[in-house]
Amino acid sequence: MTLDTEVLSLRQVPIFREVEPSRLKLLAFTSERVHFDAGQRLFAQGDAADAAYLILDGSAAVSIDGPQGPFRLAVLGANALVGEMGILADQPRSATVTAETATMALRISRAVFLELLAQFPQISIAVMRDLALRLEQTNQQLAQSRR
Numbered sequence: 001m002t003l004d005t006e007v008l009s010l011r012q013v014p015i016f017r018e019v020e021p022s023r024l025k026l027l028a029f030t031s032e033r034v035h036f037d038a039g040q041r042l043f044a045q046g047d048a049a050d051a052a053y054l055i056l057d058g059s060a061a062v063s064i065d066g067p068q069g070p071f072r073l074a075v076l077g078a079n080a081l082v083g084e085m086g087i088l089a090d091q092p093r094s095a096t097v098t099a100e101t102a103t104m105a106l107r108i109s110r111a112v113f114l115e116l117l118a119q120f121p122q123i124s125i126a127v128m129r130d131l132a133l134r135l136e137q138t139n140q141q142l143a144q145s146r147r
Contacts, residue, residue, distance in 0.1 A: 003028050006106065009056050013079045015126035019116075027116065032107040036060075036099035042082070047093045049086025051107045055079065058103030064095045073138065075100060084127060087113055 006028035010016045016024060034053075036042060042053055045065055059077045063070040073095060076082055086093045087110050108116075117124045 006033070006056070009079070010054070010106075013054060013081065015081065015123050015130070018122045019120055023119075027108070027112065028106065030112050031109070034105050034107050036103045036105065038099055038101050038103075040099050042097040042099065042103075042105065043093050045093050045096045049083065049089075049091065049093055049110065051109050052081055052083040052087060052113050053097070054081050054106040054108060056104045056106060058105075059100040060097050060103055060105075061100050062095050062097050070096070073141070074134075081127075081130070084113065085131065088127070088131075 003025060007021055007024045010019075010024045010028060011021075016027075019027075031054075033056075036058070042060060055076055055078055057078055059075055060080075060082065061072055062074045062076065062082065063072045065071075076097075082097050083093070117127070
């Protein structure tokens with residue numbers, strides 16, 4: 001994947017749509033492209049939140065440890081951002097993310113991610129909307145599981 005291809009991928013992600021191409025090129029250049037085999041962890045619950053991952057290709061499952069073992073919260077695909085919650089909360093990872101299929105992702109370091117938020121308020125708003133939507137979905141799942 002070339003730098004220009006990564007920029008095109010970043011433009012497909014709703015939170016990055018308003019960011020000018022030159023900034024996206026810088027983001028792609030300062031981020032690390034990483035590959036995960038099916039079953040390989042991107043990170044585990046309790047790990048330090050040192051980066052966010054943008055899934056470019058493949059899929060990854062998000063799960064948390066429960067009394068009966070892991071509980072799957074979601075499966076994410078291309079253009080999904082994962083790992084930003086720990087960065088924003090300045091807390092260890094709240095979930096484990098595992099590649100379901102061979103997955104290519106862009107690893108965005110904590111410092112770069114926070115700088116992006118500082119420079120582009122529209123990205124901050126988009127991230128907040130996404131987090132609010134995920135919280136609502138989690139609340140619905142909890143309500144259904146208690147019925």
